[in-house]
Amino acid sequence: MRGYWLLLTLGLAQVxxxxxxxxxFLQTRAEATGFAETTRYDEVMAFLDVxxxxxxxxxxxxxxxxxxxxxxxxxxYGEVVNATDDGVQAALAPLRVLIxxxxxxxxxxxxxxxxxxxxxxxxxxxxxxxxxxxxxxVPIYNADGNERISLYNRPRxxxxxxxxxxxxxxxxxxxNRDFMKADAPETRAxxxxxxxxxPHVLIDLHxxxxxxxxxxxxxxxxxxxxxxxxxxxYLRRVWLPAIDDTVWTKHRWKFFYYGNLPWxxxxxxxxxxxxxxxxxxxxxxxxxxxxxxxxSEAYAYAPFEERIEATYAFLEAALSFAAAHASEIRAxxxxxxxxxxxxxxxxxxxxxxxxxxxxxxxxxxxxxLRHPYTGRLMLQRRKEVFPExxxxxxxxxxxxxxxxxxxxxxxxxxxxxxxLLEVHGIPCVPVKxxxxxxxxxxxxxxxxxxxxxxxxxxxxxxxxxxxxQRLAATAGDCVVTINGRTGRLAALLLEPRSDDGVVAWGLxxxxxxxxxxxxxxxxxxx
Numbered sequence: 303m304r305g306y307w308l309l310l311t312l313g314l315a316q317v318x319x320x321x322x323x324x325x326x327f328l329q330t331r332a333e334a335t336g337f338a339e340t341t342r343y344d345e346v347m348a349f350l351d352v353x354x355x356x357x358x359x360x361x362x363x364x365x366x367x368x369x370x371x372x373x374x375x376x377x378x379y380g381e382v383v384n385a386t387d388d389g390v391q392a393a394l395a396p397l398r399v400l401i402x403x404x405x406x407x408x409x410x411x412x413x414x415x416x417x418x419x420x421x422x423x424x425x426x427x428x429x430x431x432x433x434x435x436x437x438x439x440v441p442i443y444n445a446d447g448n449e450r451i452s453l454y455n456r457p458r459x460x461x462x463x464x465x466x467x468x469x470x471x472x473x474x475x476x477x478n479r480d481f482m483k484a485d486a487p488e489t490r491a492x493x494x495x496x497x498x499x500x501p502h503v504l505i506d507l508h509x510x511x512x513x514x515x516x517x518x519x520x521x522x523x524x525x526x527x528x529x530x531x532x533x534x535x536y537l538r539r540v541w542l543p544a545i546d547d548t549v550w551t552k553h554r555w556k557f558f559y560y561g562n563l564p565w566x567x568x569x570x571x572x573x574x575x576x577x578x579x580x581x582x583x584x585x586x587x588x589x590x591x592x593x594x595x596x597x598s599e600a601y602a603y604a605p606f607e608e609r610i611e612a613t614y615a616f617l618e619a620a621l622s623f624a625a626a627h628a629s630e631i632r633a634x635x636x637x638x639x640x641x642x643x644x645x646x647x648x649x650x651x652x653x654x655x656x657x658x659x660x661x662x663x664x665x666x667x668x669x670x671l672r673h674p675y676t677g678r679l680m681l682q683r684r685k686e687v688f689p690e691x692x693x694x695x696x697x698x699x700x701x702x703x704x705x706x707x708x709x710x711x712x713x714x715x716x717x718x719x720x721x722l723l724e725v726h727g728i729p730c731v732p733v734k735x736x737x738x739x740x741x742x743x744x745x746x747x748x749x750x751x752x753x754x755x756x757x758x759x760x761x762x763x764x765x766x767x768x769x770x771q772r773l774a775a776t777a778g779d780c781v782v783t784i785n786g787r788t789g790r791l792a793a794l795l796l797e798p799r800s801d802d803g804v805v806a807w808g809l810x811x812x813x814x815x816x817x818x819x820x821x822x823x824x825x826x827x828x
Contacts, residue, residue, distance in 0.1 A: 325425040328352055332414045332462065337607040339464035340410040341417065343372055343449055346442045349417055350375055357424040359432060361385035365440075366491020369472040372445040374491055379423050380436035387498035393436050397628035399621065400501035401439040402492070402584065405477045405508070407447020407467030408456040411600040412507025415613035416441040431621060434628035438499060443488060446472035453673065458511065458681045461606035463674060478506075479757050481587040482580075482795060483807045484725045496591070497727040502635040503594045505620060506584045507613055510599035513562040516666035516687040518604050518612035520560040521545075522597040524589025525579045527698045528648045528790055530638035533594050536631075541596075541623055548619035555612065556664060559696045560599050563665075573693035574663045579652045580802040581794060590790045592639035594631065596620060603668050603683040643789040644708055645827050649700030650799045657694040665690050702799060706789060709825040710796050711741055714778025716821060718809050722795065728788045730780035737775045741823035742768040744798045748816055751808075759808045764798050764820070773823055781825065796822050 328349065331341040341349070354362045363385050365376040378385045382393045390398065403412035416439055422428065423437070431437070442448055448467040455466050470476055471486055480489040495501075510520065523529075523537040549555050560577065564570035581587040585595030598616050600609035624631060665688040668681040712719060712730055723730050733739075745766045752761040782792050794800045798820045804810050805820075813821045 325352075325356060325421055328421055330414050330417050332606070332610065335464065337605070337610070338462055340448075340451075340462050340466055341414060342451075343442060343445045346413070346417065347375060350377060350420070350441075353377070353420055353424040360420070360424050365495050366487060368446045368488055369486065370446045374443065374445060374488065375441065376495060377420055377439040377441065378436065379420065379432070379439070381432050382436060390436055390438070390499055395432065395434050395436050395628070396632045397434060397503070397624055398436045398438065398499060398501040399503040399505065399624055400495070400499070401437070401441075401505045401507065401617065402443050403440065403507040404442045404444050404448055405506065405584065406469045407444045407450060407471075408459070408469055409509035410448070410462070410466050411509050411606070411609035411613045412598070413441050413448070414610045415617060416507065418610070418614055419617055428621070431625045434625045435621065437621070438495070438501060440492070440495075443492065444471055444477055453676050454678075456511075456602070457673075457676075457678050459509070459602040460604060460680055460682050475757055478584055479582045481584055482582050482802050483757075483759065483809065484722060485758060490725055493725055493727070496588070496593075501593060502632050503596070503624060504585065504588045505596045505598065505617065508597065508599045509602050509609060510560065511602040514603070514666045514668050514683070515601070516556070516664035516683075517558050518555050518601055518608055519557050519616055520599045520601070521557060521616070522560040522576055522585065522599075522696075524586050524595045525576060525698055526581055526586045526590055526649070527579065527652050527700050529586070529589035530592055530641075532634055533589060533592070533638055536634055537594065537596070541620070544623045545616065545619040548622065549615050553615055555615065557616070558663065559661075559694065560597065561663070561694075561696065571693070573656070573695045574661065575654065575695040576697070579698040581791065582802055587791075590794065592635060592787055594635060601683065603681045605682070639786045641786050642784070643706045643786060644784050646706050647700070647703045648706050648790055648793050649698075649703050650794070650797055651700070651702040651801045652698040653701050654695045655697055655699040657696055659694070660691050661694040662689050663692045664688070704793070704797060705827070706784060706793050707742070707824040708827050709784055710782040710792065711739060711773065711775065711823040711825060712780055712782060712796070713776065713821055714780075716810065716813075719796075719804055719822070720780070722804070722809075723782065723792075726788060726791055726795070728792045728795070729783045729785070731783055732778075732780050733775040735775055735777045735779070738772050739775060739823075739825060741771055741773045742826055743771055743773070743823045744768050744820035746798075746814060746816055746818050746820060749814055760811075761806050762808050762811060762814060764805055764814060766798070766820070768824075770826075771823075796824075798822075
C-alpha cells in the first residue's frame with residue numbers, strides 16, 4: 303500500500319498549495335485494492351485531511367478519543383461559519399444529520415461508503431444539499447476495533463478477503479449495546495456530540511448476517527414503543543418508502559425492513575422478526591431523545607463492493623429526501639422534543655408484535671466458497687429469490703408501563719448514577735438540604751441476578767411496589783427535571799423495573815436487596 307500512501311500525500315500537497323484538484327485520484331483502500339481490503343485508521347485520517355484541504359464546506363474536528371488514544375474524527379459538511387457546535391447550530395440550513403459508521407469494527411461497508419460520500423461532497427456533488435442540510439459524519443467510530451484486522455474476524459462474511467476489524471472496542475465492549483450505561487470513552491464522546499450539536503437525524507450504518515435473504519440492505523426505525531409516534535409514523539409511512547422508490551428506480555434494488563426468520567428450534571411462530579426495542583442500541587436511544595433514527599444493515603453475504611454500493615445508495619436516497627424535506631423534518635423533531643412527557647405512559651418492558659398485515663419477504667440462498675488464504679468457508683449470496691408471505695414482527699408493544707413522574711430525587715451517594723445523568727445531558731437540579739418532598743419510594747420484595755455477566759455487568763431485576771412518603775432531602779441531593787428531550791430517557795434509566803436502566807445493568811447493586819428501599823425516589827405529578 304505504499305503507492306496508496308504516496309497518492310494521499312501528493313494529493314494533500316497539491317490541494318494545500320491551492321492548485322485545482324480532481325479528486326478522482328483519491329481512493330479508499332477498498333477501492334485501491336479491488337475491494338480486497340478495508341481502510342485503516344491512519345488512511346481515514348489522511349483521506350479526510352485531503353477533503354478538508356479541497357473544500358471550504360468540509361471541516362474535520364476531533365470529538366474524543368478511543369480507549370487506546372486514537373482521536374475520533376467528526377466531519378462537518380455545510381455552509382457554516384465555523385465547525386463549533388454554536389457555529390453549526392447557527393447555520394441557515396435547517397436540518398442537521400449525523401452519520402455514524404463502523405460502530406462494529408468488522409462491519410466496514412458503512413465506513414467506506416461514508417468516505418466515498420464525503421469525497422463526492424468535497425468534489426462538488428450534491429451541492430444543493432448545503433442549502434438545507436448540515437451533515438455531520440463519524441466515519442470510523444470504533445477505531446480501535448477497526449485496527450484489529452484479522453482474516454478470522456466475521457469468518458463467513460463475503461469479504462473483504464484481506465481481513466476486517468473486530469466487533470468490540472479495545473475494552474471488549476459492544477458499542478451498540480453501550481448507549482445507556484456509557485462505559486466506553488467512545489460512547490461518552492458520541493453522547494457529547496448529541497448534546498453539543500443536537501442533530502435532528504441519526505443514521506447508523508451496519509452489516510448483518512443471519513437469515514439468507516435477497517436484499518442488498520435492510521433497515522429499521524427506532525423500535526422502543528415509547529418513541530414519539532409522529533417520528534416513527536413519518537419514517538414508516540413517508541421516508542422509508544421514498545428511499546425504497548429512489549433505490550429501485552436508480553439501481554433496481556429492493557430494500558426492506560431488517561429481520562430474521564426464527565432460528566431452528568425456536569418456539570416463535572413463522573414470521574420476519576426485527577431485533578430489540580431497548581435503548582442500549584443507537585437508533586432506539588436517539589428515538590427516545592426525540593431524534594429520528596435510521597438503521598442501515600448491508601447484507602454480509604453480498605460481495606463487499608456491493609455492500610458498499612448499497613450503503614452509499616441508502617445514504618444518497620436518505621439524504622436527498624432529507625434535503626428536500628428539511629423544514630418538515632425539523633418541525634417534526636422540534637415538536638417531539640418540546641412536548642412535555644410528564645404524565646404520559648412509558649414502557650418499562652415490551653414484547654415484539656405483528657404489523658397489521660403480512661409482508662412479502664424476499665428470501666434467498668447462499669453458496670459456500672473457500673477463503674483463498676484461510677481455507678475456511680465463506681458464504682456468498684446466490685441470485686435466486688424466494689418470495690414468501692410472512693407475518694411481519696417489526697414493532698413492539700408495552701407489557702409494563704408507568705406514567706412519567708414530575709421528577710426523581712437522586713442522592714449524592716449514587717456517584718455512578720449522577721455521572722450517567724451528566725453524560726446523557728439529563729438535568730439534575732440541587733435541592734436544599736432539609737427540604738421535605740412528597741415522593742414515591744420503591745420497596746424491594748425480591749431480586750434476581752443474572753447467572754453470567756454481560757458487557758462487563760451482572761444484570762438485575764427487582765420486584766416490589768411503590769409507597770408514598772414524605773422525605774427530607776440531604777446534602778448533595780438533586781432532582782431530575784423532566785423535559786421533552788431527555789425525560790423519557792430519565793425514566794428508563796432510573797425506574798427500578800426498567801429493562802435497560804441502572805438496575806438492569808447492575809449499576810446500583812450495592813443498594814438493591816429485599817426489604818430495602820430503592821435509593822432513587824420519584825416525585826409524582828401533583
